[in-house]
Amino acid sequence: MELGKNLVEGKVNSFINECKKLGIKVTPQRIAIYKELTNTTDHPSTDEIFKKIRTYYPNISLTTIYRTLETFEKLGLISVVNILYNAARYDANLEPHHHLVCVVCKKVEDFYDNSLANLNIPKEALLDYKLLGYTVQINGICTECRKKET
Amino acid sequence: MELGKNLVEGKVNSFINECKKLGIKVTPQRIAIYKELTNTTDHPSTDEIFKKIRTYYPNISLTTIYRTLETFEKLGLISVVNILYNAARYDANLEPHHHLVCVVCKKVEDFYDNSLANLNIPKEALLDYKLLGYTVQINGICTECRKKET
DNA sequence: GTAGATGCAAAATGTTTGCTCTAAT
C-alpha cells in the first residue's frame, strides 16, 4: 500500500531535518531508504528495500541498506518489527500466554494476565484472516542488561 | 528455569502417546528434543537445544533438531515464538500500533484499536524490565493464502 | 521388510565486518 505523494514528501523533509539535528550526514542513499520505508505499510525486509531501490539507484549496495537501517533504528528514526529475527525460538507450552522480551539480550520470559485473555480483536482482522491466536509482546530491558549499560 | 521432574516425565509420556496417535515414530532424538523444550520456559533456539542435548547425546545432528522442530510445529506439538524469524522487518511508522501476521506468507499488516491502547501490563514486568513498549500480534492466515490451500 | 527418520556434506539465505575510497559537512 502506497501513501500519498505530498504526505511522503513531508515526512522525508522532516526526516532530513531530524538527521541534521542528530548530526548525521544526509546522503542520497539514506533519503532513498527512508523514503522507501515511509512510503509503505508493508514492513519490508532489508532485501526487499534493496531490490526496490536498485530499480532506480542501481549502484546502491546491500551493505549500505543494512548499515543504514541499523543506524536509523539506533537513533529511533525507525523500528524493527521483529526484534527476535536472529533465530527461530521454540515453545512447548501451548497454553495462551504472553511474552516479555529484553531487546538487548533477546531473553524471552512468559507472563500470564487474565485481563489479556480476551482482547477485543477488530472485526476487519477477523473478516480477512482466519484467526489462529494472538500474543502481547512487551519490549523492555531486563535488570541484568540495565546493570551492564554504562 | 527448570520444571519439576515428575511434571516433565508426565509431559514426555503424553508426548509419546501423542506421537503414536499422530502416527509418527518415537525416536530417542525426538524424545530428547521434546524433553529439552518442555523442561524449560526459556524459548531456546535450535542451536541452544542442539548444544544442550549434545552434552549427553553427542552423536545427534543439528539437522535432526531442525527437522524435528519443524515436524513438531506442523503437527501442533510445539509452537514457534517468533514466526517472523526469517529476516528483519522494518517500520518507519513510530505511532503505537499492532500487527496482523499471516503465518503462511509472512505478510504483516498494521491495525489500530483504541481498546488496545492501554493494556494492563503486570507489575512484575514493570519491576524487572525497563518498559519500552508493547504490541499485540495477531496470527492468522490471510485470504489469499487460504484460497491457495487445498 | 518398509517407510520414515537420522546424519553428513554441501548449498542457500541472511547478516556482519574489514578495508579502501568517496562525498557530505
Next chain:
DNA sequence: ATTAGAGCAAACATTTTGCATCTAC
C-alpha cells in the same frame, strides 16, 4: 580538510536440501 558514510569482498550465522544409511514399526 576532515570524518562519516558507501561499496566491495570475504566471513559468519542460520536454515535448507540431497542423498545414503539406519531404525522404529
